[in-house]
Amino acid sequence: MGTCMLDIAFAKAALPKNGALVLFLAPGETPSGLVEAADKATGGAITRAISIADFKAEHGKSLNLLAPGAGLSRIVLIGLGKDVPTQTSLEEAGGAAWPSIAKENTAAIAAPTLSNEQIAFIAHGATLRSYRFDRYRTDEKADAKPTLTKLTVLTTDIASTRAALAPLRAIAEGVFLTRDLVSEPANVLYPAEFAERCRKLTTLGLKVEILGPKELTKLGFGALLGVAQGSEREARVVIMQWNGAGARSKEKPVCFIGKGVTFDTGGISIKPAAGMEDMKWDMGGAGTVTGLMAALAARKAKVNAIGIIGLVENMPSGTAQRPGDVVTSYSGQTIEVINTDAEGRLVLADVLWYAQQKYDPRIMIDLATLTGAIIIGLGHEYAGLFSNDDTLAEQIAKAGAATNEKVWRMPMHPAYDRQIRSDIADVKNVGGRPAGSITAAQFLQRFVNGKPWAHLDIAGMAWLTHDTSLAEKGAAGYGVRLLDRLVAEYYEG
Ligand code: BES
Ligand code: MN
Ligand code: ZN
Numbered sequence: 001m002g003t004c005m006l007d008i009a010f011a012k013a014a015l016p017k018n019g020a021l022v023l024f025l026a027p028g029e030t031p032s033g034l035v036e037a038a039d040k041a042t043g044g045a046i047t048r049a050i051s052i053a054d055f056k057a058e059h060g061k062s063l064n065l066l067a068p069g070a071g072l073s074r075i076v077l078i079g080l081g082k083d084v085p086t087q088t089s090l091e092e093a094g095g096a097a098w099p100s101i102a103k104e105n106t107a108a109i110a111a112p113t114l115s116n117e118q119i120a121f122i123a124h125g126a127t128l129r130s131y132r133f134d135r136y137r138t139d140e141k142a143d144a145k146p147t148l149t150k151l152t153v154l155t156t157d158i159a160s161t162r163a164a165l166a167p168l169r170a171i172a173e174g175v176f177l178t179r180d181l182v183s184e185p186a187n188v189l190y191p192a193e194f195a196e197r198c199r200k201l202t203t204l205g206l207k208v209e210i211l212g213p214k215e216l217t218k219l220g221f222g223a224l225l226g227v228a229q230g231s232e233r234e235a236r237v238v239i240m241q242w243n244g245a246g247a248r249s250k251e252k253p254v255c256f257i258g259k260g261v262t263f264d265t266g267g268i269s270i271k272p273a274a275g276m277e278d279m280k281w282d283m284g285g286a287g288t289v290t291g292l293m294a295a296l297a298a299r300k301a302k303v304n305a306i307g308i309i310g311l312v313e314n315m316p317s318g319t320a321q322r323p324g325d326v327v328t329s330y331s332g333q334t335i336e337v338i339n340t341d342a343e344g345r346l347v348l349a350d351v352l353w354y355a356q357q358k359y360d361p362r363i364m365i366d367l368a369t370l371t372g373a374i375i376i377g378l379g380h381e382y383a384g385l386f387s388n389d390d391t392l393a394e395q396i397a398k399a400g401a402a403t404n405e406k407v408w409r410m411p412m413h414p415a416y417d418r419q420i421r422s423d424i425a426d427v428k429n430v431g432g433r434p435a436g437s438i439t440a441a442q443f444l445q446r447f448v449n450g451k452p453w454a455h456l457d458i459a460g461m462a463w464l465t466h467d468t469s470l471a472e473k474g475a476a477g478y479g480v481r482l483l484d485r486l487v488a489e490y491y492e493g
Pocket of ligand 1 (some may be wrong): 264266278282339341342343344369370371372373430431436459460
């Protein structure tokens, strides 16, 4: 299923006989262990290269030595930087190694000054960076493709290194799934197909339930169905359940909710043509929730968690909803649809209410590529965080900092509600240009029934327009690592 993950093998620290050797160095470190051994075996090539290039082992900096001798195709030196290494700095160092080794057949990594847990973080970073979505490239030249399928971790203790990497592998699996979903074009990944891909997650032990138009009509999901009605593609709501709390099996679940607009044309309030192709990733919130649920199941997280995603396609057509239409949401509140392009909040309104009524969650967090305005406000560095609960907001901010999937808390206040007052219905779906991301969050809050809730506007985060240390340009997989960390820190055991 999906994109294959880089294999990780483990071996006792010894000089490899061929292929690439990647060595992670701290500034000013005196060569020891494998670094010293490799330097000797190559007649001092490493110390010479360090001096000629004035390599200072700054964080993420690399130095490539081609054909250094001793049978090796290359030695890659990667700097760890002078600061005390953190999980994310080590992951980034591992990711920085990838471009140098991608086209090797054999590669091994070693970091004599680091612990086995720390080298696992490095291997995890390299794994995340190795992702590539190439299923539609049929005529790519062989020498343009990465060839490395397995990375060997050289370690003093194979068992403990493997154990440290195991949960990280589960997380990487989740990130890869999210990236696969977000990368797929909308002619391939429409709501029913997305739901089928979720169904496959039953093999991980998730319980997966799929609601179609019949069930949704019966339940009264008028806001979600209003968005879907312009499309030939039927709507779906998918509920993925992970019951991992064991002895605490009666514990209320944590609930994650995702916007899954598999394509957003804007509907009758149609978007301009330029850049509209980006709207294939308007299901990014649902993609993150799905990847997260896969990760939690794959690492057997000790938590009861539920992921619910609302899947629709927003199209203009003779059956599409019109500006000015009034729909009745699952909560019973009526909504005047002023702009059919503000569709994400309509989808989330019904799913949020359903999550509370049906599952009585401890907390709920929704993720959505909800507003262009959040990109104007925060760019592509921070997701917007909105919450009715300071404790939950603080937890998310900490998990974001720990994983370098950053969030910035935005204000909420009833004063903004004036902007979404309707002349004809209980609320309208747009609040004008000022504070566009905040009025969207205020709208969502109407469908939150007193539960601790947070909303992450990830419009600026779901897609990368350039390579980073942990991903190639394209689908980022943003949020899986952040929310997995949140669960691990605050909601397990
Ligand atoms: N999916 C878009 C938001 C978006 C824009 C995501 C750019 C990623 C990149 C959302 O459905 C939308 O169209 N929002 C409108 C809201 C407006 C009509 C109030 C927007 O942001 O312009
Ligand atoms: Mn839209
Ligand atoms: Zn949208």
